[in-house]
Amino acid sequence: MLHRAQATTDRPQGWRDYVVPQCWDAFTDDDHAVWDLLFARQVELLGTRVVAPFLDGIDLLRLSHPGVPDLDELNAILEPRTGWRTVAVTGLVPDDIFFAMLSERVFPVGNFIRRREQLDYLEEPDCFHDLFGHIPMLAHHAYAEMVEHVGQLGGAAIAAGRGELVSRIYWHSVEFGLAREGGELKILGAGLASSFGEAHFSLESEEVERLPFSVGRALRTAYRHDAFQPRYLVSETLESTIAAVRALTPEQMLSV
Numbered sequence: 335m336l337h338r339a340q341a342t343t344d345r346p347q348g349w350r351d352y353v354v355p356q357c358w359d360a361f362t363d364d365d366h367a368v369w370d371l372l373f374a375r376q377v378e379l380l381g382t383r384v385v386a387p388f389l390d391g392i393d394l395l396r397l398s399h400p401g402v403p404d405l406d407e408l409n410a411i412l413e414p415r416t417g418w419r420t421v422a423v424t425g426l427v428p429d430d431i432f433f434a435m436l437s438e439r440v441f442p443v444g445n446f447i448r449r450r451e452q453l454d455y456l457e458e459p460d461c462f463h464d465l466f467g468h469i470p471m472l473a474h475h476a477y478a479e480m481v482e483h484v485g486q487l488g489g490a491a492i493a494a495g496r497g498e499l500v501s502r503i504y505w506h507s508v509e510f511g512l513a514r515e516g517g518e519l520k521i522l523g524a525g526l527a528s529s530f531g532e533a534h535f536s537l538e539s540e541e542v543e544r545l546p547f548s549v550g551r552a553l554r555t556a557y558r559h560d561a562f563q564p565r566y567l568v569s570e571t572l573e574s575t576i577a578a579v580r581a582l583t584p585e586q587m588l589s590v
């Protein structure tokens with residue numbers, strides 16, 4: 335997972351320096367076929383085990399259109415709706431760059447897709463993870479506000495040398511969060527929604543902890559980025575987590 339990289343001393347400083355053309359025309363027929371295979375498989379796997387706004391976002395943004403999405407076409411729908419847009423990047427970006435992008439409602443999308451023989455193994459997030467996992471929820475207005483706020487918190491946390499705090503908030507909501515909806519446990523996070531192996535595991539495994547989400551708990555709960563999670567935080571409702579995260583101030587975050 336997912337957007338982590340080590341900063342180097344001589345790297346570019348602004349997030350725009352990391353943006354590259356998507357070069358949609360460079361995707362091969364097999365790349366598009368891999369997208370279609372992943373999309374069909376994941377939609378069937380998820381069924382209704384994901385929060386409803388995710389499924390709404392798939393439809394609103396026409397992500398079921400065959401082939402790797404063209405970011406310009408996607409942005410033409412997404413940006414007028416919630417002000418978010420996608421940009422292409424070559425791979426993982428440093429955390430400070432990532433959160434700076436979020437703070438301006440920009441989401442980085444890898445300009446590549448996994449190969450057919452690596453459907454379930456990812457060294458770093460590709461455009462299927464980024465687009466299928468993350469973008470549907472960014473069509474939801476309140477969630478879109480929350481992710482921008484996380485970006486702003488990220489800038490404050492990193493400036494204070496406490497980047498792990500915002501990473502935990504992000505991880506336990508946007509990336510690997512679960513949520514109750516209509517009394518049922520559902521997938522919220524993009525890392526789960528886009529994962530063939532961990533989606534059902536997160537909901538059904540009896541070997542993991544599932545603890546109620548709170549901002550305080552998220553700030554104090556470490557996570558794994560190299561294995562399935564040993565514990566998931568469960569939002570009582572999507573709306574309650576959005577409200578709690580949006581209400582978190584940098585000062586409160588840094589007091590932990």
Ligand SMILES: [Fe+2]
Nearest residue numbers: 336509524525
């Ligand atoms: Fe991600």
